[in-house]
Amino acid sequence: MGRYIKKCPECGSINLVLNKDRGEMICRDCGLVIEEQMVDFGQEWREFDQEQSDKRRRTGAPMTYTKFDRGLGTDIGAKGDVYQLQSKERNKYFKLRKWQHRVSTAIERNLKLALAELKRVSSYLKLPGSVEEEAARVYTMAVQRGLVRGRSMESVVAGALYAACRRHEVPRTLDELSEASGIDKKEIGRTYRFITRELGIRILPSNPVDYIPRFSSALKLNAETQSKAVTILEKAQKAELTSGRGPTGIAAAALYVATLINNEKRTQREVADVAGVTEVTIRNRYKELLRELNLKDEIKKKMEIVS
DNA sequence: AAGACGAAAGTGGTTGA
DNA sequence: TCAACAACTTTCGTCTT
Numbered sequence: 001m002g003r004y005i006k007k008c009p010e011c012g013s014i015n016l017v018l019n020k021d022r023g024e025m026i027c028r029d030c031g032l033v034i035e036e037q038m039v040d041f042g043q044e045w046r047e048f049d050q051e052q053s054d055k056r057r058r059t060g061a062p063m064t065y066t067k068f069d070r071g072l073g074t075d076i077g078a079k080g081d082v083y084q085l086q087s088k089e090r091n092k093y094f095k096l097r098k099w100q101h102r103v104s105t106a107i108e109r110n111l112k113l114a115l116a117e118l119k120r121v122s123s124y125l126k127l128p129g130s131v132e133e134e135a136a137r138v139y140t141m142a143v144q145r146g147l148v149r150g151r152s153m154e155s156v157v158a159g160a161l162y163a164a165c166r167r168h169e170v171p172r173t174l175d176e177l178s179e180a181s182g183i184d185k186k187e188i189g190r191t192y193r194f195i196t197r198e199l200g201i202r203i204l205p206s207n208p209v210d211y212i213p214r215f216s217s218a219l220k221l222n223a224e225t226q227s228k229a230v231t232i233l234e235k236a237q238k239a240e241l242t243s244g245r246g247p248t249g250i251a252a253a254a255l256y257v258a259t260l261i262n263n264e265k266r267t268q269r270e271v272a273d274v275a276g277v278t279e280v281t282i283r284n285r286y287k288e289l290l291r292e293l294n295l296k297d298e299i300k301k302k303m304e305i306v307s
Numbered sequence: 308a309a310g311a312c313g314a315a316a317g318t319g320g321t322t323g324a
Numbered sequence: 325t326c327a328a329c330a331a332c333t334t335t336c337g338t339c340t341t
Contacts, residue, residue: 186319246331267310278333283312 107143114139118157124180135164142195151191155183159191171206175276208251209233215255218274219266229258239292249277253285
């Protein structure tokens with residue numbers, strides 16, 4: 001067996017909790033979610049001295065968008081070879097370094113800050129590493145195209161995260177992003193639309209089904225109710241009840257109906273709260289569901305069995 | 308007393324002239 | 325740029341459990 005991560009890479013704390021179901025580790029001190037995919041990424045060989053380590057290593061540092069230079073930065077003349085050159089040549093290199101410095105620092109400084117913020121928010125929302133990576137990629141592209149100009153860094157970060165969530169089908173609502181980042185919901189929506197349009201990122205309209213697992217666990221519903229809600233949603237999609245509607249509202253209504261059918265009743269208020277919609281919306285959707293899908297009979301049947 | 312229901316008016320965003 | 329429009333919200337009174 002290989003070794004697991006023992007220290008939090010963020011704050012160095014060893015106070016980590018392993019959540020085996022989700023395959024992730026959480027740092028108790030700073031809240032960072034450390035992805036632990038139950039795959040041993042450790043090397044299978046051992047190194048006893050410098051020579052062996054040079055020989056046996058097959059890879060360089062991992063490339064990642066969550067570092068401002070993807071972990072691959074090159075510094076001109078950083079190693080000291082410069083000093084073996086003639087003075088004229090040396091001046092040339094110094095100039096080059098200076099230029100590199102000028103060009104890159106603005107973007108890099110921005111990226112460093114932004115990626116720290118991104119880590120904070122995504123950790124707060126317990127987003128998987130793949131989403132964080134994607135968001136970092138989106139943000140990097142946005143910075144390179146100068147799309148951050150005129151917008152706050154934080155709002156672009158939030159927008160990038162929102163986009164990444166959507167693409168990976170682990171949707172969070174704008175409200176949640178807003179709460180985690182402290183940015184106004186409207187602002188996030190605006191920058192989200194802006195950067196996805198400018199970067200040409202195609203995003204499928206989010207599927208109500210994607211919200212079901214999260215909502216049901218927030219409501220502590222059992223698995224049957226949850227899968228019932230999913231089948232209701234599938235029927236609803238066939239009946240064309242889902243297009244043009246807010247996905248969270250539909251998901252909430254389906255969930256509400258499922259609780260009625262499975263005798264695991266939750267109030268409209270409770271469902272509305274976790275889904276971030278109002279009771280009225282649930283009522284409207286739920287009325288449509290009953291009307292179009294003949295679920296009335298199913299509910300009645302259940303009621304009769306009970307009585 | 309709490310929950311469910313529905314009408315009416317208001318909000319923010321999209322669309323089409 | 326404006327008005328029409330659909331989806332959703334807020335508010336509030338009424339009915340049901």
